[in-house]
Amino acid sequence: MRFNADRMETATATKLMSAENALETSxxxxxxxxxxxFTDLSFSVAKGSSLGIIGPNGAGKTVLLRALIGSLPFKGTVRWSAGVRIGYVPQKLDLERDIPITGVDFLRARTAVAHKSITDIxxxxxxxxxxxxxxxxxxxxxxxxxxxxxxxAFALVGDPSVLLLDEPTAGVDEPGQERLNELVRRLQKDRGLTVLFISHxxxxxYRFADNVLCLSRTQTCFGRxxxxxxxxxxREIYGGEVSYHVHEH
Amino acid sequence: MNTETLLLSIAMAIAAGLVGAFAVMRRMSLAADPLSHVALPGIGIALALHIAPVFGAVAMLVLGALIVWGVEEKSRATTESVIGVVFSAALAIGSIMTTGENLIEALFGGAGTISWPEKVFGLATASAIVAFIVIHRNSLIVMMVSPDVARTAGINVRRLDLLYLEAFALTIALGLRYLGVLLMGALIIIPPTTAKRLAYDLASMLWISVVLSVISTTLGTGIAVRLHREAGPVIVLVATALFLLGLLPRRRWKHE
Structure with missing residues (x-):
């Protein structure tokens, strides 16, 4: 799996990037x-860590992920570490679900594109x-x-080192959400993946992210x-009262 | 009808079945019709210059596909309105440039003899289109799932999209001789639409689409010859009859 977006830089192109980081933007x-x-967004993501991206609807969370993979024009710089392989899990597909394509067809297509053998499926x-x-x-x-x-699974076929997940549990029932979250966490631990995920x-x-990036129309923030x-x-980000449960483990 | 013409129409039908399968899955069905209309002014220019009409059609279709590709980056609505306006205008201009019997033949297809350059062009282009789809089917599937995902997989999405659109345009060019400007879009769309209903995976989708396209073309041509009618409309009616037959079974053809 190569990464060949025009406006991207990898660490080979610039000596300024820290070796511990998978991604730096400025x-x-x-x-x-x-x-x-959004404007003037600067943050970095350490290798093997996870970044949670939050913010109200329309704040540009999906736009950010798409800019990071080079699907949208942007200003500023995005630097991925050398040899990075990105697995992207989009939120919505512009695809009719009634097409006669099976899960195996999808995975086989992805496998062929990544020049992997069929056994990887x-x-x-x-x-x-x-x-x-x-x-x-x-x-x-x-x-x-x-x-x-x-x-x-589709994203994992290319043996990624970074996983970008756009609301991976949207439209999934609650037990299913829990299983998906555990799955991502397990993959991250077992494979040392760097994970960037959008979540509402x-x-x-709180449980899964090492760092949080918040986006809103008025401000951005980054931290633990x-x-x-x-x-x-x-309250400032979402413009109203927000409550959530913290499960301490 | 001689063997060469039959072979040529089968090659065209195979290409149409494969290209159409992806067009239907990509929800491009509605683009097929207006895009084929752009061939008409090309045919008019070619007739005026006394060259084979198919080459004028090819030039305009390749240009038409470029226009679609160029506006595609904008929203879907923009693409559809540009296609609607530009290609309807092309049909109008073409109708003024082409007159009488030539116009009828261009619109609905005609029987006239096929020259050697046309035969060579037809077979070579059909083979190239089939090879393109077979070789790039996996990349096309990944791109269909999500262009963003395709990009992260190292696929040059814009280039592949352009190649597909040109394959689509050339398929229309191949069929103009048999079905004409008004009906070729129907052959690209109807058999794959039937296949989409009957198929249970990608391979069956492609096979059923190709088989139905070939049956429609050969059977349609055969019936047309017996009834002393033009082939194009009969081909489309056969394809439509097969579509209606395909509506009958409620279960997909899955071995269980």
């Missing part, structure tokens, strides 16, 4: 016409917990949770969950 701005989505299926008979169904017949697992569930961010997820700051 003064990152995205605008659509006259509409500024079964290992990835096992990893994310998709039984073979489910993978052989067409995608339209899968449940929300099964389809999300398939998308994560602040308790999940304990520093960021305070009632005062959340």
């Amino acid at each position: 003064h990152l701005s995205v605008r659509f016409g006259d509409n500024r989505v 079964s290992s990835v299926e096992a990893l994310v917990g998709i039984p073979r008979q489910v993978a052989q169904q067409t995608i339209g017949t899968m449940s929300g949770g099964q389809f999300q697992r398939l998308l994560i 569930d602040l308790s999940v961010v 969950p304990r520093q960021i997820l305070t009632p005062d700051l959340l």
Whole structure:
């Protein structure tokens, strides 16, 4: 899996990047016409750590992930560490679910593009917990949770070192959400993955994120969950009362 | 109809079945029709210059695909309105430039003899289109799932998209001889739409689409010859009849 976006730099192109970081951005701005989505965003993500991205709807969370993979034009710099391989799990697909494509077809296509052997499909299926008979169904017949697992499996085929997840548990029932969160956490631990994830569930961010990046129309903030997820700051970001449960383990 | 013409129409039908399968899955069905209209002014120019009409059509179709590709980066609504306006205008201009029998033939396809350059072009282009789809089917699937994911997988999304659109445009060019400007879009779309209903995975989708496309073309041409009618409309009616038959079974053809 190569990474060949035009405006990207990898650490080979610049000597300034810290060896411990998987990603560094500085003064990152995205605008659509006259509409500024966010400006002057600078943060870094250490290798093997996880970054939770929070903020109200329309604050540019998905836009940020898409800018990071080079799908959107931006100003500023995005530096990925040398040799980074990105697995991206998009939130919504612009795809009709009634097409006669099975989970196996999807994974096989991804495997071929990544020049992997077909046997990788079964290992990835096992990893994310998709039984073979489910993978052989067409995608339209899968449940929300099964389809999300398939998308994560899809991202894992390229053997990524960084996983970008855009609300991976959206549209999944609560037990399914818990299993998906555990899955991502397990993958991160076992494979040393760097994870960037968007979530509306602040308790999940509190539990799983090493750092939090918050985006809103008026301000951005970056720091440890304990520093960021305070009632005062959340009120400023979301513009109202926000409550969440902290599960201390 | 001689063997060469039959072979040529089968090659065209195979290309149409494969290209159409991806068009239907990518929800491009509605673009097929207006894009084929852009061929008409090309045919008019070619007739005026006394060269084979198909080459004028090819030039305009390649240009038309470039226009679609150029505006595609904007929103879906923009793309659709640009296609609607530009290609309807092309149909109008083409209708003024092409007259009489030539116009009818260009619109609905005609029987006339096929020159050697056209035969060579037809077979070579059909083979190239089939090879393109077969070789790039996996990248096309990944791009269809999500262009963003495709980018992270190292696929040059914009280039692949352009190549697909040009394959699509050339497929239309191949079929103009048999189905004409107005009906070629239908052959690209109807068999894959039937296949989408019957198929249970990607491979079956592609196979059923190709088989139905070939049956529609050959059977349609055969019936047209017996009834002394133009082939194009009969081909589309056969494809439509197969689509209606495909509506009958409630279960997909899955071995269980």
